[in-house]
Amino acid sequence: MTGRTIGLVAAILGLAAVSAGAVAQDRPKVTLAMSGWTGFAPITLAQKTGIFERNGVDVEIVKMPTSNRHQAMASGDVQAITTTVDTHILYASSGVPVTQVLVLDTSSGGDGIAARGDISSVADLRDKSVAVQFGGVPQFWLAYLLKQEGLSLEDVKLTNLQPKDAANAFVAGQFDAAVTYEPYLSTVRDSGAGTVIVTSAETPGVIVDTLAFQPDYIEQNPEVVEAMVKSWFEALDYIEANRDEAFAIMGADVNQTAEQFAESAANVSWYGREANREYMTETLPAFLEEANEIMTEAKLVRRPADTSTMIDGSFVK
Template identity: 30%
Template sequence: MKRSLAFFLPLLFYGCMDSPKDPIRIAMNPWPGYEFLYLAQEMNFFEEEGVQVKILEYSSLGDSRVAFERGQVDGMCCTLVELLVSKSRTNRDPRLVFVTDYSNGADMILGQHELTCMADLKGKRVAVEVGTLNMFLLARALSQAGLGLEDVEIHQFDQQGMETAFLNKEVDAVVTYPPVATTLLNQRGAKRLFTSRDTPGEVMDVICVNKQIIDTRFSDLTGMLRAWDRSLDYAEEHPEEASRIMARREGIQPIEFQSALTDIQVLSCAAQDFSSEGMGEIENVLESLIRILDETHQLTSPVSIGSIVDGSIVERMFAK
């Protein structure tokens, strides 16, 4: 009997101890504005903030979205399009909790050298990643040129695929962003026809997580965002080292990474705006996106934007 008690007592005490939490899993594809999460991981800022975060790397926004929809990750770095599409297609409940950046020229439409403006795309082949912000940017660009989506021939590719298609002249234009855009612009002939600088404030990148994670891991999400801010501070204090680390994951040179960041406004926690005015701006963009996604049949069910944004984590960080 004594032997039995001696065996079971350690198990009893072990069972009373807090079990370690699973890491918060965040899907991320290559995009300079997201890389500060990767920098936080590499610099051990997550651990120092007392939170376990696991970044799962995917090659495209579409792949990140699918991973989220399948429950393989708890959240994703994405655009508002992936947020809306996931909300429409699955029973998961994605919530925007943080705006990582605004694209002020980094998202772009590149054409072959003989094209000079968006109007030249009429009847031409355009490579897009369907189900992503690509379609929104293309629709906005065509609209400004007096054209519609029906005036171009849309070909579906992921980012790596469209790079090859463009270089092989299988398409006349691509809707892309760094690092693919950086590679194509370094190749002779690629020409900017339109960029997100032409639609200021409309192209934003975000971190969204399933609502269950907000309900059960609120303090951990707060720690994750504190680590984000520490990455921004580190990059400001050590720009060369930070660029080297982040460019390595993007597969480009540090100087190219720094150049890409000049077209991106990266936001800190203090720069988040979940006030009535800020929410109004986000909701206006969401409504515009929903119209275009409906027109292109990318939403399978209606989406209400009333509860899609949750600023409580950031607000709690700055509450007195």
Template identity: 30%
Template sequence: MRSRPLTRLLTAVLCAVGMLGVAGLSACSSSDASAGGKITIGFSAWPGWNVWQVAQEQNLFAKNNVEVELKWFDVYTDSLNALATGAVDANSQTLNDTLMSVSGGAKQTVVLVNDNSTGNDKIIAREGIAGVGDLRGKKVAVEEGTVDHYLLLLALAEAKMTAKDIELVPMPTDAAVAAFAAGRVDAVGAFAPFTTKALERPGSRAIATSAEFPGAIPDHLVFKADVVRDRPQLVQGIVNTWFDTLAWIKENRDPAVDIMAKRNAVTTDEYKAYDSGTTIFTRQQNVDAFTPGTTPQHLNHQARLASDFLLSTGLAKNPPNLDGLFNDTFIKAVPQ
């Protein structure tokens, strides 16, 4: 989940929809990943996405007759660009970032809810700041446009405040955490595993988390729309593999945690601390989320709220088209 410098993402989206012209084509990358039987999936540092690493190391994709190449991205932004330009067929990304790409013209389809953030996105403040109301006039570092920026605004609104009541310091998430740890800002918005570093500052504490805003930060497997259209059997195999992997993890918890902790370069104890902050979705929770509705559990409802956020902050110039964005075909076809 996680963060996104907007200029690079905009370039990627323009590449994807063919709007840069001949002179701009050198900025766009191409991939033959859609050829043959291989599917390329991008993922990056977030507890809900490390399940893919387990699937690969336990050879579970082969069980469902799909050939998958996983691409790990140290920088989450790069994975967004990779999907927008076609360098990967699918990516693990947040709803907010998917909506941002779609608003720029990218054709993408959500086929799976990996998880909801239920505490692993946090607003962390220095000693002496007891709650969100104490942020008035304080320096708060966060990456603009990210889900943690969204979380900050939700928390401020609940405290009957707005961004005008604080001094917002925009910077990439890793830099924001470093600035907080060094004492240069009073608070920071960040996600796991960056939250671990932020909380090492003596006296620091989380004053707001995603646990307080159920459903606001969902994470997904998102495909290029043409892959879903042209290669549905492979998409189905990958969605099936996700649930096979969850079953394997349930039966082999310790080795699974070892795999996932190593992938995120944290200790197993640190990784276990993330458990309650990321709620992995069952098949039924997926079905419920894809069903249209007006409560926090429904994706269409959260998409409307997130779209309003992107438009109100000026991060998106056009409202994203939600028609066809959520495809529940594959979830419903998962063997029970």
């Protein structure tokens, strides 16, 4: 190869690199706050496999406690949040408006309460010590379950621990019970430290996760929101076509093998296109009001949230 040819090749490669860099800079960047919950894993898959990039958006995933996500959104550190409907109500009630644009998943066994000794039901939790995350779905779900038994959060002794820490503390012999979710619920099951007395399979439709942005962001960046919604559906398509590979990628993000992740995923139902259209337009509005009422009664919020701007179903139609 002559010197001139080498120089030409180098110049072409240099231009290609500059072009690729320019394309990357042109993609809008979105920082998304979430956790290691199995239901969110397709988002990680969309990032790892380049689905977000192909749809023209650069997504950075930041994992942080539920209680910190709305503060990060209010400060502009994150633009998108994935969490449960009840948690979005908490955010809105505290003065951080959020609009849900996509249903991600429902827990169909992925959340549970583990207990030891003679505790065999939710009713038996009266006066018992319970590890549960405050300000998140574990506390909301516990309040929901207790209400069904004529009890309230004031009837149990609560300690604030993140779901992973609650599971580990329970396995270590602390607390009479712990509220947690997958993949940490499997840690409790495998340990033999206690018995799972109830799971979300017994409360269908109560623990539902959605993707949300602030209303102003959606108005100013509809193409970004559309790209993220499209990427979610494409990630589900990827799982359908490449199950083993997808499970390996998603499992690795939470230190699980593909087989372990498959066990966790069996307790979660991801929402595709048709399910989203139905839930966002028909089911979510009513459930939003019900959850708002439960949280107000349980004193999980100081005042009811204004739910009038909390749903935008246009991106899934």
